[in-house]
Amino acid sequence: MAILYHTTMTARPARILHLKEGVLGQQNDKPRSITVALSGNPNAGKTTLFNNLTGARQHVGNWPGVTVEKKEGTCKYGDYRFEVVDLPGTYSLTAYSLEEVIVREYITGEKPDIVVDIVDASNIERNLYLTTQLMELGVPVIIALNMMDVAESRGIDINIELLSELLGLPVVPIVGLRNRGTDDLKCVIAAVVNGEVKFRGVHVNYGQEVEEEIDKLESAIEDERPALGEYLGKYSTRWLAVKLLEEDEAIMEVLSGHLEADSSLFEQQEKSLAHLYSIFGEDVETVIVDYRYGFVAGTAREAVKREIEEPVSTSDRIDNILTNRILGFPFFAFFMWSMFFLTFYLGKIPMDWIERFFGGLGNFAATNLTSPVWLQSLLVDGVIGGVGAVLVFLPQIFIMFLCISLLEDTGYMARAAFIMDRVMHWLGLHGKSFIPMIMGFGCNVPAVMATRTLESEKDRNITILINPLMSCTARLPVYALFTAAFFTAHQGTVTFSLYLLGIILAVIMAKLFRRFLFPGEAEPFVMELPPYRWPTLKGTFIHMWERGSLFLRKAGTIILAGSVVVWMLSYFPSGVEYGSSASLVGKLGRLLEPLVRPLGFDWRAAVALLFGIVAKEIVVSTFGTILGVGEDQEAISGRLQGVFTPLTAYAFMAFTLIYIPCLATVAVIKKETGSWRLAAFSVLYTLTLAWIVAFLIYRIGLLCGLGG
Amino acid sequence: MSDNHLVPLGFMSPGESGILKEIRGLRHHLDNGKHDTHMRPTKRYRRGHMHHIDRGHRLEHRLNYMGLVPGESVKIVQNNAPGPVVVAVKGSRLCLGRGIACKLMVRPVGDDPDAGGKSSAGGGECDR
Numbered sequence: 001m002a003i004l005y006h007t008t009m010t011a012r013p014a015r016i017l018h019l020k021e022g023v024l025g026q027q028n029d030k031p032r033s034i035t036v037a038l039s040g041n042p043n044a045g046k047t048t049l050f051n052n053l054t055g056a057r058q059h060v061g062n063w064p065g066v067t068v069e070k071k072e073g074t075c076k077y078g079d080y081r082f083e084v085v086d087l088p089g090t091y092s093l094t095a096y097s098l099e100e101v102i103v104r105e106y107i108t109g110e111k112p113d114i115v116v117d118i119v120d121a122s123n124i125e126r127n128l129y130l131t132t133q134l135m136e137l138g139v140p141v142i143i144a145l146n147m148m149d150v151a152e153s154r155g156i157d158i159n160i161e162l163l164s165e166l167l168g169l170p171v172v173p174i175v176g177l178r179n180r181g182t183d184d185l186k187c188v189i190a191a192v193v194n195g196e197v198k199f200r201g202v203h204v205n206y207g208q209e210v211e212e213e214i215d216k217l218e219s220a221i222e223d224e225r226p227a228l229g230e231y232l233g234k235y236s237t238r239w240l241a242v243k244l245l246e247e248d249e250a251i252m253e254v255l256s257g258h259l260e261a262d263s264s265l266f267e268q269q270e271k272s273l274a275h276l277y278s279i280f281g282e283d284v285e286t287v288i289v290d291y292r293y294g295f296v297a298g299t300a301r302e303a304v305k306r307e308i309e310e311p312v313s314t315s316d317r318i319d320n321i322l323t324n325r326i327l328g329f330p331f332f333a334f335f336m337w338s339m340f341f342l343t344f345y346l347g348k349i350p351m352d353w354i355e356r357f358f359g360g361l362g363n364f365a366a367t368n369l370t371s372p373v374w375l376q377s378l379l380v381d382g383v384i385g386g387v388g389a390v391l392v393f394l395p396q397i398f399i400m401f402l403c404i405s406l407l408e409d410t411g412y413m414a415r416a417a418f419i420m421d422r423v424m425h426w427l428g429l430h431g432k433s434f435i436p437m438i439m440g441f442g443c444n445v446p447a448v449m450a451t452r453t454l455e456s457e458k459d460r461n462i463t464i465l466i467n468p469l470m471s472c473t474a475r476l477p478v479y480a481l482f483t484a485a486f487f488t489a490h491q492g493t494v495t496f497s498l499y500l501l502g503i504i505l506a507v508i509m510a511k512l513f514r515r516f517l518f519p520g521e522a523e524p525f526v527m528e529l530p531p532y533r534w535p536t537l538k539g540t541f542i543h544m545w546e547r548g549s550l551f552l553r554k555a556g557t558i559i560l561a562g563s564v565v566v567w568m569l570s571y572f573p574s575g576v577e578y579g580s581s582a583s584l585v586g587k588l589g590r591l592l593e594p595l596v597r598p599l600g601f602d603w604r605a606a607v608a609l610l611f612g613i614v615a616k617e618i619v620v621s622t623f624g625t626i627l628g629v630g631e632d633q634e635a636i637s638g639r640l641q642g643v644f645t646p647l648t649a650y651a652f653m654a655f656t657l658i659y660i661p662c663l664a665t666v667a668v669i670k671k672e673t674g675s676w677r678l679a680a681f682s683v684l685y686t687l688t689l690a691w692i693v694a695f696l697i698y699r700i701g702l703l704c705g706l707g708g
Numbered sequence: 709m710s711d712n713h714l715v716p717l718g719f720m721s722p723g724e725s726g727i728l729k730e731i732r733g734l735r736h737h738l739d740n741g742k743h744d745t746h747m748r749p750t751k752r753y754r755r756g757h758m759h760h761i762d763r764g765h766r767l768e769h770r771l772n773y774m775g776l777v778p779g780e781s782v783k784i785v786q787n788n789a790p791g792p793v794v795v796a797v798k799g800s801r802l803c804l805g806r807g808i809a810c811k812l813m814v815r816p817v818g819d820d821p822d823a824g825g826k827s828s829a830g831g832g833e834c835d836r
Contacts, residue, residue, distance in 0.1 A: 091770075316801075421791060525808065
């Protein structure tokens, strides 16, 4: 079984070529489909390999029932068709985090034909820990040894043949960033599936005492076979026995659903645990972890040779500057400033093009589609006016997502968390909570999902609740519209002040939530600082596209539907003046007006805010539709001046920033926390806060004589 | 200096290295003293779902699988009080809150036999 060859990637190994002949030489009638699951530590290069394998043929969805991203893609190799699934990055396969449970449930439940374990060659010992656990799951595992170039440059010499021998698995060296070895990997996958490469079953030996108890538990499991039936078929008995010794939460929960509480299996478990505790004086889980580490360390000692002195890596040199105690913060501030600068100023250029395009389209429709009148109105006022007003912001939104993707893909995001840890600590949170905050500037939905990395539930809940106060790109159109109409000379400053307002409110709310709702200490801060990497163009763009395209889809669905609804409400009952207070929308607005009157808003603002609950861009498209001026920003600005004063406009922007996170965010909060109460609370508190803040702005403004 | 002189990782200065010896005071620091530390730590069900009584225990496992296992050699990369500590372990860089860094007990190694004694001046305080 000894696959493969030496570390040098230059000489193409004869063995692979030989395998390749065998694999590709076979004549198959139809393509064989192979399911390949990619697993590995975070930052081991899983996503890069996934992109290399599947290119653009990928699809992002969610794992059933949870909102952890699930990426799937396909690729071809000869007659074979690979269905590639990118599993979440994990360090281990305990039941301590949802990602880990997803990985092992997928592997045991769906039984992929093969699991490719991506191992970072420059950090091999820690990565192999996960490998030992994957090996126990009873599916074929191949190691893709990534970043061989980095390992070599650090003087780490890996004897791949020996490593493969010791682990009993095929090991294929690759360099993900340069797309090297991908083809070899595909070849080995195919060879494993059609049986040309055989596995030698190797598993971690937990020492005589533990192994004895594992044997006892295995026979106890066999005794319970009738009751477990289907459930047993999924897992190997050895794996279950080990999990029983670890008192794995998820497995215990399922087992106790299948078995009586006084089952002999639980009795045996209790006996084994007590026995082992009396021997080791430590909890068995720790003993098992130690043996796994022992196995990994032993393997590494044999197969990996290191130069004694580890040279200072480039990554450390960059860190000396970027996370320097004095320079770190200025650099961070500069990056943030650049992100917003690029978004606003670079985004302006293509925005003008799109605006002109929709202007032309509107005119074209207005002159060429004269009858029936209602259709013309629907297209010009409703669709082009509503959707066009929002699509104009596409470039800004994409640039913002591009910047966020760059921050993540280079590894700087973790440094930002490191730099901000001190500030976040003062809020009763820690640095890791800061990453979702930055992502919130792009969109609150992935940001709320990103809170997954926080271990403590209290920390997560606070971070989730304050996240909607981070001004996302969907709110940008609102600011752009209003600042253009009322604060022409100070557009940038006013927009900036709103972002700042959001951040200040988030700080205050975080302190209040920590004090009154979720008292206690923040979970200790433990985070990996991944080495800096050059982002690949392809990877970053795929990353940006995944998120930005959501916005496009939103424009084509929710915003379009919203625009049409608003148009209908403005157009009917037939005969009334379009968008006047006699129309349906006018009546609805009048109904709501008393609620917002104290803030200085009229019925049109009330309607815009009502529809804006669905998605905040709809605030803009609603004005575009009601005011009946199509997509032309200047015309909307002109008419807005009849509805707002600069003071109420500012209060309105503040209200839009704070009130009810959009429907998608509320839904994701419910999904992530599993609590309707928390989702409802996020709606109520933001609504109340928005009202109070807008009220204060308006009233204090009036007192200061800014009413004009 | 005695052979088993241990220094909390949070007190060591950048550039210093040592062997991680033990992780102190995590296992039971969150269980409100309800459990006798000499008994096998138990877990129990709560509302249909297993609950780790001992959150510190869980944290210890997290440190373990990120590479911080007793016996492992560690090197301080950054230590600016009152910020987090950056430590190099098994070729990766981990960022640790000061509180946790002060519970990791290290036996310093290096050319300077007094490294451990001096380091407390250069490092930071374990104030959180």
